[in-house]
Amino acid sequence: MSRVDTSYLESLLGYNCRRATLHVLSRFFDRMAVFGLRPVDFSVLSITMHNPGVTSRQVCGAINILSPNLVRIIQSLDERGLISRKTDAQDKRAIGLYLTSAGKKLMRDAEQSASELEIEAAAALSETERVQLIALLQKLYRPVDGES
Amino acid sequence: MSRVDTSYLESLLGYNCRRATLHVLSRFFDRMAVFGLRPVDFSVLSITMHNPGVTSRQVCGAINILSPNLVRIIQSLDERGLISRKTDAQDKRAIGLYLTSAGKKLMRDAEQSASELEIEAAAALSETERVQLIALLQKLYRPVDGES
C-alpha cells in the first residue's frame, strides 16, 4: 500500500497546526476524562483559578469562544459545585466567577495531570524544543503590539 | 479593564496549538472562500492533485477525518466537476480520485493563494522561524519511528 505524499500540505502552517492540535488535544481529552472535564472545562476552571472574579466575557476572550456557548459550560460547572458566581458590586451587569473549594481541589489534581501529559505529549521533543515551540506558536497567534 | 492572566494555560502545548490553529485557519478559511473551498476541501483536492488515484481511505488518514464524513465532501467536489472517481481495476472495492482539468486549474490558483497567505499569516515570524515551527509541530504529531 503506497504511502500518500502530503509534502505540499506539510509545507503549510495551518495543516501542521491542526494536526498537532488534534494530537495533543485528544490525549488531553482522554486524561481529563477522569476528572469529568473536557479541555474547554479545564480551561475555564484554570482561568477562574488564576483569576478569581473573572467575568465570562473575559473567559470568552481568553479561550476564543462565543458567549452563548460559554453559558452552558458555566452552568454545568456551577451545578457540579466547582464554581460560584457573584454579581459585581460596582457593575451589576458583570458576574464574577470563583472556584469553590471543591473546584480548587479538583483543579490541583487536574493541573498536576496536565503537567504530566505535557511531558508525555512532548516526548519527541527536548525541553528546549518544547519551550521554543510554544514561543513560536505565541508569536504566530498573538496580535502584534499596536494592533487592535 | 484588567487583563486576564492566562500564563498557566500558555505554558501548555494544547492551548497554544489550538490558539494558533484558530488564528491561521480562520484566515485560510476567508481566503479560500473566493474559490468556494473550505480548508478541508482544499486539503482533499491538494492531496488528490499530488497523488492521482488516491483512495478516500488514504485521504482520511492523511487529514485525520473519518470516512463517513469524507463521503459528502467527495460527492460535492465531484458534482462541482473538480474531481472524478474511477474504480480500481485490480481492487474493485477501491475508488481512485483524480482532479479534472477544472480541478487542476482551480488548485493552481488556490495553492498560489495559500502560499501568499503563508507569508501573511507568518508575518510575525522570520522565514527561519516559520520553517523551525513547522519542523517542531511535525516532531510533535508524527508517530515515532517504530510505532504502529
Added chain:
DNA sequence: AAAAATAGGTATAAAAAATAACTATTACGA
C-alpha cells in the same frame, strides 16, 4: 435624558464529528 455600548443570557440553526450498521469485494487460514 436619549442613544449607544456592554454583560449576560435564551432560543435556535448550522456545521462538524462520531457511531452503528450495511454491501461488495478481497485476503486468509484451516
Added chain:
DNA sequence: TCGTAATAGTTATTTTTTATACCTATTTTT
C-alpha cells in the same frame, strides 16, 4: 477451497461544537 475475517466505501443517524439572532438589564457617552 470453503468459510471467516478484513477492507473500501457508503448510508443513516446521533452527538457535539460552533455560529446567529435577538432580548433584558445595566452602564457609558453625548
